[in-house]
Amino acid sequence: MRKGLIIALAVMAFVGTQVGIGFAMGIADTGPGCGLGKEVWKNDPHTDNIGKQMLISTTNNPIIPLQAFAITTGTLGCKNSGKVWVEERVNMFAFANFESLSQEMAQGQGEHLASLATLMGVLPEQHAAFFAMTQERYSSLIKTGEASPIAMVKAINDAIATHPVFAQASAR
Amino acid sequence: MNSKPYVFLARRLYIALLLFLLLFAPPSLAGAGGPPEHGYLVELIDKALQAKLASEREWHLLLHYRENIFGGHTSEQDDPGFFMSPAGKTDPQAELDATLKQFFSEELVGRSNQPAQCAFIARYHWLQERLQFDDSRLPKLACERFDRWFNDFEAHSITLIFPSAFLNNPASMFGHTFLRIDQKGQTEQTRILANTINFAAYVPPDAGIAYPIRGIFGGYSGYFSTYPYYLKVQEYRDIENRDIWEYRLNFTEHQVRRLLMHSWEMGNAAFDYFFFKENCSYHLLALLEYADPTLHLTDEFLVWTVPADTVRLIASKPGLVSGIAYRPSRSNVIRRKREALPVGERELAHRITQDLGELTSPAFAQLDLKKQAFLLDLASDYLRYRSETADSPPLEWKERNRAVLTARSQLRTPSEEFKVVPFAKQPELGHKTSRAAVGGGWRNNDTFEEVTVRAGYHDLLDPEVGYTPDAQIEIASVSLRHYNRMDQTRIERATLANVLSLSPIDSVFHAPSWKLNVGMETIKHNECQLCSNGVMNVGIGGAMESRLLKREILFAFGEAEANHSRAYEEQHRIGGGGTVGMLVDVTDQWKIMATGTYLKYGLGEQSDDVRWFVGSRYTVAQNWALRLEYNHRDHDNDVLFSLQAFF
Numbered sequence: 001m002r003k004g005l006i007i008a009l010a011v012m013a014f015v016g017t018q019v020g021i022g023f024a025m026g027i028a029d030t031g032p033g034c035g036l037g038k039e040v041w042k043n044d045p046h047t048d049n050i051g052k053q054m055l056i057s058t059t060n061n062p063i064i065p066l067q068a069f070a071i072t073t074g075t076l077g078c079k080n081s082g083k084v085w086v087e088e089r090v091n092m093f094a095f096a097n098f099e100s101l102s103q104e105m106a107q108g109q110g111e112h113l114a115s116l117a118t119l120m121g122v123l124p125e126q127h128a129a130f131f132a133m134t135q136e137r138y139s140s141l142i143k144t145g146e147a148s149p150i151a152m153v154k155a156i157n158d159a160i161a162t163h164p165v166f167a168q169a170s171a172r
Numbered sequence: 173m174n175s176k177p178y179v180f181l182a183r184r185l186y187i188a189l190l191l192f193l194l195l196f197a198p199p200s201l202a203g204a205g206g207p208p209e210h211g212y213l214v215e216l217i218d219k220a221l222q223a224k225l226a227s228e229r230e231w232h233l234l235l236h237y238r239e240n241i242f243g244g245h246t247s248e249q250d251d252p253g254f255f256m257s258p259a260g261k262t263d264p265q266a267e268l269d270a271t272l273k274q275f276f277s278e279e280l281v282g283r284s285n286q287p288a289q290c291a292f293i294a295r296y297h298w299l300q301e302r303l304q305f306d307d308s309r310l311p312k313l314a315c316e317r318f319d320r321w322f323n324d325f326e327a328h329s330i331t332l333i334f335p336s337a338f339l340n341n342p343a344s345m346f347g348h349t350f351l352r353i354d355q356k357g358q359t360e361q362t363r364i365l366a367n368t369i370n371f372a373a374y375v376p377p378d379a380g381i382a383y384p385i386r387g388i389f390g391g392y393s394g395y396f397s398t399y400p401y402y403l404k405v406q407e408y409r410d411i412e413n414r415d416i417w418e419y420r421l422n423f424t425e426h427q428v429r430r431l432l433m434h435s436w437e438m439g440n441a442a443f444d445y446f447f448f449k450e451n452c453s454y455h456l457l458a459l460l461e462y463a464d465p466t467l468h469l470t471d472e473f474l475v476w477t478v479p480a481d482t483v484r485l486i487a488s489k490p491g492l493v494s495g496i497a498y499r500p501s502r503s504n505v506i507r508r509k510r511e512a513l514p515v516g517e518r519e520l521a522h523r524i525t526q527d528l529g530e531l532t533s534p535a536f537a538q539l540d541l542k543k544q545a546f547l548l549d550l551a552s553d554y555l556r557y558r559s560e561t562a563d564s565p566p567l568e569w570k571e572r573n574r575a576v577l578t579a580r581s582q583l584r585t586p587s588e589e590f591k592v593v594p595f596a597k598q599p600e601l602g603h604k605t606s607r608a609a610v611g612g613g614w615r616n617n618d619t620f621e622e623v624t625v626r627a628g629y630h631d632l633l634d635p636e637v638g639y640t641p642d643a644q645i646e647i648a649s650v651s652l653r654h655y656n657r658m659d660q661t662r663i664e665r666a667t668l669a670n671v672l673s674l675s676p677i678d679s680v681f682h683a684p685s686w687k688l689n690v691g692m693e694t695i696k697h698n699e700c701q702l703c704s705n706g707v708m709n710v711g712i713g714g715a716m717e718s719r720l721l722k723r724e725i726l727f728a729f730g731e732a733e734a735n736h737s738r739a740y741e742e743q744h745r746i747g748g749g750g751t752v753g754m755l756v757d758v759t760d761q762w763k764i765m766a767t768g769t770y771l772k773y774g775l776g777e778q779s780d781d782v783r784w785f786v787g788s789r790y791t792v793a794q795n796w797a798l799r800l801e802y803n804h805r806d807h808d809n810d811v812l813f814s815l816q817a818f819f
Contacts, residue, residue: 071396071439093365097402103552106577107545108586114361115402131586138581142574
């Protein structure tokens with residue numbers, strides 16, 4: 001399934017960039033813009049459907065469609081209008097790492113979870129509390145996340161906002 | 173050799189010609205931003221010529237020029253948009269002049285569609301530094317896209333990443349390398365958020381059987397890309413189950429910036445991808461060389477660039493590597509966690525993955541909290557491993573994983589850190605890629621001396637340090653042998669490819685073992701005393717691991733074989749049979765392998781074959797080993813003692 005997901009991400013962005021101007025080399029350049037993220041969130045996709053639609057390749061190293069991440073498309077280099085990009089980055093991360101996140105939330109620690117916390121602006125000294133919180137709310141967060149990882153991010157955000165320890169962080 | 177007046181005259185002529193071209197060239201050539209300040213351009217070109225910038229190493233690194241065998245230069249770069257001069261691929265001077273000229277223009281160039289100052293920002297910075305551009309006469313353009321891209325890296329340092337070899341995918345047989353751009357403030361826990369710089373061939377999804385051939389002979393184009401590291405970790409660690417080694421490189425922030433500027437230029441580049449030489453590793457070395465031009469890396473690779481060799485090279489440069497980190501594959505995490513458990517608990521963890529009812533069993537309930545957490549974590553690792561390696565995993569595995577994790581979350585305790593000791597040491601500790609051997613021995617009633625050269629890479633009896641365990645890839649090997657009594661020198665053996673992968677099976681891992689061999693050997697058969705015999709052999713089977721001595725692998729293959737030799741009636745025979753064998757680590761230095769094979773040939777010459785092999789290796793040093801090998805076939809006994817050196 002993971003296979004499907006990675007391919008979905010890569011291919012989606014590929015398909016997205018093709019909508020712009022296609023170049024002879026097959027590498028399209030959309031100029032600045034979050035090539036990948038933009039396409040992923042356009043329709044708030046249901047991951048399984050996309051996984052199926054996009055399963056046209058394998059993930060073997062040289063075979064990954066790399067257009068999405070070609071240096072000219074600028075998966076980095078998104079319009080850095082502050083919060084929008086930050087949110088997109090969190091969503092993209094949660095979408096791509098949902099399985100690892102769900103495992104680590106249950107385990108109350110892990111690098112994916114710590115990275116998610118960092119992306120969400122949780123301070124390092126609050127990570128332990130963040131881990132405990134996502135472990136405690138595991139069932140409900142995963143239920144939300146299976147429908148949409150983005151909704152899960154939002155649920156975690158809401159939880160942060162109402163949690164006494166993080167009140168400061170979310171106010172940043 | 174070159175008298176000054178001539179050079180002087182040549183330069184004057186050259187400048188006059190340039191002036192002429194600039195004055196009378198159609199306006200479009202001068203770019204969209206209005207005509208450049210001709211006088212200043214000529215001044216700069218003259219200054220660059222005097223300083224001989226076009227023959228400097230940095231210019232050659234920027235343009236990826238290589239010296240031709242018979243003089244002159246050619247760039248390895250294959251996208252015309254990368255050059256500002258039509259002659260740029262082979263003419264460093266013309267390219268430098270054209271680049272300077274293009275810096276006066278805002279015309280969008282290259283695949284990335286930017287003004288030359290931004291598209292080729294490393295060139296701009298280097299020339300600016302060397303020629304001291306006057307900003308009022310050559311206005312500096314803002315490069316917002318680059319700035320945004322660069323800032324997003326939050327670059328602090330560089331790490332070379334080496335996912336180890338993965339035999340079950342031919343493209344990954346030798347491992348892979350890419351760079352991770354480490355972020356400021358990054359911790360061990362957040363390094364997956366860093367971005368990477370990766371070079372890979374673009375292979376269309378429907379490549380089919382042409383893929384390996386085109387991949388080897390440059391039929392595909394390779395591009396640079398920047399994946400988030402977390403996607404790479406997923407690909408290598410979770411899906412392909414490859415260990416990852418991370419080498420933190422000692423680059424200053426200035427060098428990191430240089431590397432990124434040149435990487436940005438590479439967004440305009442395309443290289444013909446050659447699997448064996450101009451591959452992922454090769455072009456990364458070129459980036460590192462530009463970051464620190466005192467490093468000479470690509471020069472070391474003439475014929476092929478094996479990723480592990482590049483790691484060895486970089487690790488051998490004094491002070492270049494400041495730290496090494498290991499990231500185990502999921503399958504190795506599972507193996508080590510299982511090893512850490514007593515048998516009863518190991519089985520309990522496995523039963524949980526099959527029957528959730530075990531979670532309420534007394535056996536589980538009586539365990540302390542930490543142990544319960546450990547078993548559930550292992551069960552979840554295993555269920556994920558199964559789901560992510562299967563082609564179409566049943567939904568129930570995923571659901572069972574959810575249930576295990578829900579139970580795990582209710583324990584309300586964080587998992588303790590579990591340190592995974594690698595099964596294979598890091599690649600730079602391993603032997604080098606090519607091997608030469610000299611030896612001698614007896615065959616039947618004759619004696620012989622023998623020389624062998626093997627291009628690559630590793631066989632089951634070679635010193636195992638630094639290599640994927642139980643995996644063999646031999647490519648291009650030739651043995652020349654002289655028989656003393658018969659006074660005959662002949663090609664005794666030749667191997668095109670001999671690949672073998674042993675995957676020990678236990679209650680958790682079920683991957684098959686397989687082998688493939690294409691080559692020739694010398695046989696004694698029927699009336700022929702020494703006859704060349706072409707061999708093609710494929711087999712599939714299973715392996716088991718035990719720990720009676722240090723470590724033993726027992727294996728069995730079912731196999732098919734085709735032979736071609738004038739020794740056979742009808743010149744050929746085709747048949748099938750099987751092999752059983754074992755591979756034993758006796759000590760860290762000493763390894764033994766023994767196999768027995770029976771094959772019955774039903775097509776062509778009707779015959780059968782019984783073979784025995786016993787081989788023993790003793791490691792003398794990282795790149796030196798001794799071998800004693802015994803080969804038996806019907807009325808044919810061969811004993812070979814040899815000294816092997818890796819280079």
